Amino acid sequence: MNLLGAGILKGMAVTLKNFIGSYFDKERLNTLEYMWQNDKSLPKRAGDYPKEEGEQLRPTTTVTNYSRNFPMLLHDDGEPMDTIRCVACQICERECPPQCIYIEKSDDKKERPGGKPQFYPATFDIDVSVCMSCQICVEVCPFDAIVMNSQFELSTPDRFNGLLLKRGDLLKSNQYYHKIHPEEAADRDKRIADDKAAKEAKKKAAEAAKEAKKKAAEAKAKSEAEANSKEESKDPSEPPQTSTEHNKEENTE
Amino acid sequence: MGPHHPSTHGVFRMDVKLDGETVVDLKPVFGYLHRNHEKIAENISYLASMPFTDRLDYFNSMTNNWAYAIAAEKLVEIEVPERAEYLRVIMAELTRLVNHISLVGFFVNDLGALGTPLLYAFREREKILDLFEQASGARMMCNYLRFGGLRCDVPEGWLKRARDLVDRFPKFLDEYEQLLCENEIILSRTQGVGTLSRDLAISAGVTGPMLRASGVNYDIRKVDQYGIYNRFKFRVPYSENNVGDCYDRFMIRMLEMRESIEILKQALDGIEEGPVMGNAGKVFKPKPAEAYGRIESPKGELGFYLVADGTPKPYRFRVRPPSFINLTVLRDMCIGQQVADAVIILGSIDIVLGEVDR
Numbered sequence: 001m002n003l004l005g006a007g008i009l010k011g012m013a014v015t016l017k018n019f020i021g022s023y024f025d026k027e028r029l030n031t032l033e034y035m036w037q038n039d040k041s042l043p044k045r046a047g048d049y050p051k052e053e054g055e056q057l058r059p060t061t062t063v064t065n066y067s068r069n070f071p072m073l074l075h076d077d078g079e080p081m082d083t084i085r086c087v088a089c090q091i092c093e094r095e096c097p098p099q100c101i102y103i104e105k106s107d108d109k110k111e112r113p114g115g116k117p118q119f120y121p122a123t124f125d126i127d128v129s130v131c132m133s134c135q136i137c138v139e140v141c142p143f144d145a146i147v148m149n150s151q152f153e154l155s156t157p158d159r160f161n162g163l164l165l166k167r168g169d170l171l172k173s174n175q176y177y178h179k180i181h182p183e184e185a186a187d188r189d190k191r192i193a194d195d196k197a198a199k200e201a202k203k204k205a206a207e208a209a210k211e212a213k214k215k216a217a218e219a220k221a222k223s224e225a226e227a228n229s230k231e232e233s234k235d236p237s238e239p240p241q242t243s244t245e246h247n248k249e250e251n252t253e
Numbered sequence: 254m255g256p257h258h259p260s261t262h263g264v265f266r267m268d269v270k271l272d273g274e275t276v277v278d279l280k281p282v283f284g285y286l287h288r289n290h291e292k293i294a295e296n297i298s299y300l301a302s303m304p305f306t307d308r309l310d311y312f313n314s315m316t317n318n319w320a321y322a323i324a325a326e327k328l329v330e331i332e333v334p335e336r337a338e339y340l341r342v343i344m345a346e347l348t349r350l351v352n353h354i355s356l357v358g359f360f361v362n363d364l365g366a367l368g369t370p371l372l373y374a375f376r377e378r379e380k381i382l383d384l385f386e387q388a389s390g391a392r393m394m395c396n397y398l399r400f401g402g403l404r405c406d407v408p409e410g411w412l413k414r415a416r417d418l419v420d421r422f423p424k425f426l427d428e429y430e431q432l433l434c435e436n437e438i439i440l441s442r443t444q445g446v447g448t449l450s451r452d453l454a455i456s457a458g459v460t461g462p463m464l465r466a467s468g469v470n471y472d473i474r475k476v477d478q479y480g481i482y483n484r485f486k487f488r489v490p491y492s493e494n495n496v497g498d499c500y501d502r503f504m505i506r507m508l509e510m511r512e513s514i515e516i517l518k519q520a521l522d523g524i525e526e527g528p529v530m531g532n533a534g535k536v537f538k539p540k541p542a543e544a545y546g547r548i549e550s551p552k553g554e555l556g557f558y559l560v561a562d563g564t565p566k567p568y569r570f571r572v573r574p575p576s577f578i579n580l581t582v583l584r585d586m587c588i589g590q591q592v593a594d595a596v597i598i599l600g601s602i603d604i605v606l607g608e609v610d611r
Contacts, residue, residue: 066408068390097301134304134396139404148390183408 066181068148070128071137073170080171081120082110085145088121092137092146100130101137124167128154144192150180254595262359262599263606267583274591279584286610294570299325299400299537302570306557307394309572310608312352315344315385316550318398323479324546324557328539331401336527338481340403342520343415344388344395345480345548346513347381350422352551353462353506353513354378356603360503361433363600364442370433377425380418387411401531412521419517426510434507443499447586447598451495457582461553461575462505463602465490466497473549485519487512502601538565552576552603572611576604 076083088105104123111117137146149172156162178185254267264285270278290309294302306321307314319341326333333341358374382392388407389397397404433439449459454467464471472489474482490508492501539561547556553575560569579602587595 066387066390095298095301097297097304132304132308133391133394134307135390135404136301136304136396139300 067150068133068135069150069152070131070133070148070154070165071126071146071170072149072172072177073124073167074145074147074174074177075171076174080173083112084120084171085143086121086124087118087143087145088124089142091140091142095136095140097134097136098130098132100127101125102127121167124170126165126170127163128165129159129163144188147177147181147184147188254592262604263609265599265604265606265609267595267599269587269592269595271592274593276587276590276592276595279587279595281580281583283580283606284610286606288611290611291570291572295567298565299539299567302567303398304394304396307396308607309574309611310550310552310555310576310605311393312355312605313348313551314393314395315348315397316548316555318395319345319480320546320548320550320555321557322398322400322546323548324544324559325400325537325539327544327546328542328559328561329400329537331531333402333480333531334528336406336524337402337529337531339520339524340407340529341398341480342482342485343517343524344385344397346517346520347384347415349513349551350510351378351381352603353510356600357429357433357503357506360597360600361439363597364439366438370429373425373429377422384411384415384418387414399530400537403529406529412524415517416521419514419521422514423511426507426514430507434504439503440500442594442597443503443601445498446590446594447499447601448496449498449582449586451497453582453585454497457585458578459553459582461549461551461579461603462509463497463502463553463579466492466501466505468492468495468497473547473554477547479548484523485516487516499597499601502603506603536565538563543569547573550575552605552608553579572608574608574611576602576606577609577611580604580609 074085075081076085088103090103090105093101093103102123102125103121106120106122109117110120133148135148138148154163174185174189254269266282266285268280268282269276288308290305294305303318303321306317309317354374354377358371361370362368385395385397386392388411389395389404449463449467451468454464455469459467460471460473468491470489470491473479474487475489490505490512492505494501541561541563543558543560545556545558547554549555554573555575556573558569558571558573559567562568583599583602586598590598
């Protein structure tokens with residue numbers, strides 16, 4: 001025979017044990033906040049943690065790898081503003097459904113590694129209080145310059161300026177992108193490399209075609225010249241023909 | 254009554270005229286969530302409207318995307334690749350599970366069983382939302398479909414995880430049905446309450462599970478056979494009586510989930526590797542034309558009517574929301590019922606105010 005209410009007392013004992021225990025041993029708490037954080041000092045604003053940039057936010061789940069929150073701007077290795085991918089073409093600004101992107105184009109052009117000098121965004125603001133995380137800007141960007149960040153700790157006491165992310169807040173390195181979305185970043189890099197290779201191959205093919213054309217023209221000129229010389233040998237009293245052939249050859253070059 | 258608590262049925266008010274506890278007259282008041290969706294869509298490009306459709310019926314963003322994609326694909330006649338069609342069906346049926354399981358949870362919540370049944374339902378819903386997040390990047394606002402295919406392929410191992418979930422789901426349904434379907438309180442509170450006759454349902458344009466609960470065998474998956482629904486073998490549950498009450502509407506959803514699982518199993522068996530995006534160009538600029546695309550969303554017939562005028566923006570953009578049209582029969586169902594029953598009648602209609610108000 002069980003004592004009436006014994007089960008309740010037993011259950012309450014467990015609760016009490018955990019309740020008191022939690023004051024002495026934080027590990028007893030089931031709910032852990034910011035597990036990567038060693039000290040409990042509260043962050044001042046977004047970007048202060050995780051301590052190491054790009055550290056896994058929820059190590060126990062794989063879901064975060066795929067999640068998206070707000071956009072960020074990518075730059076390659078080196079000084080952020082020297083290697084920024086954005087060329088201020090303003091396509092994302094035009095396409096953004098809730099119109100939360102504001103871009104001002106620079107007046108001057110800047111040298112890019114392995115490319116022509118390009119414009120850069122003098123101002124690039126994203127109002128994250130308006131942004132709806134739809135990823136349209138990422139899709140329309142022809143330069144792979146804007147991608148989605150998965151950082152979610154963006155609360156701030158300043159409702160207007162705090163939620164308006166400036167160019168400096170948005171700039172993140174490609175390594176960071178590789179850390180938060182490994183698969184997606186690898187795919188994107190592969191595509192960029194493929195595109196580049198395809199472009200170069202195309203360029204090469206165009207050059208080769210040009211070369212071939214030139215050769216064909218030369219051969220044609222040669223054969224015509226030969227024909228002409230034959231004609232000349234037949235009738236040496238017509239010299240202006242050869243001079244026009246010569247002009248043609250110069251033109252093809 | 255209302256505006257209701259935001260986490261149950263949205264911001265909705267009922268002007269109720271009472272005689273004691275009996276409802277004499279009722280006038281639904283809505284529009285608190287109006288966001289000008291249709292007019293906004295006429296001022297932005299076709300693609301930019303896609304994330305806004307997520308926010309119509311925020312439980313079923315995948316099916317909303319699909320209805321819009323079908324309408325846009327009719328405008329320009331894009332071919333959708335095989336794998337994308339399969340994934341669309343998988344996503345749509347998972348969405349149906351999400352919607353029906355939440356509906357049943359909220360319905361029992363309205364009956365007075367606070368919390369527990371709803372949280373059981375939400376536990377299962379969360380597993381499906383995790384799958385959505387892995388595929389599309391977001392739990393609820395998926396924005397996953399594109400004109401002519403999908404935004405991206407599902408990650409590696411996703412299909413296996415989906416298969417695991419589908420295999421485990423019937424066990425949960427068994428448990429849930431055992432707890433709820435023959436529960437004495439549920440039977441006495443829902444049977445004979447909020448009746449909707451077959452004739453009224455048809456003449457009011459009611460669609461979806463509500464129409465089938467009133468005894469009409471009508472499912473757009475069977476009628477239109479959009480996508481690749483003609484390849485799957487499934488049954489459409491509908492009531493045998495010509496009058497549907499709250500219990501019928503509740504049971505129809507439980508039965509539909511079983512059928513969704515059947516479709517999911519067949520789709521997961523049939524899916525093959527391949528591209529997920531058709532030959533749609535980067536710029537979507539249809540010639541002047543009009544198109545109406547509709548699907549069987551979990552709530553009923555969801556349709557998008559588009560008029561193109563040759564510019565990158567639609568000339569007219571119109572949504573045919575199932576919740577809104579199903580809501581029009583609320584007054585007829587509530588008259589003569591008790592006040593407490595008006596709440597569960599509203600719950601059994603299955604409305605989402607984001608879609609009603611747009």
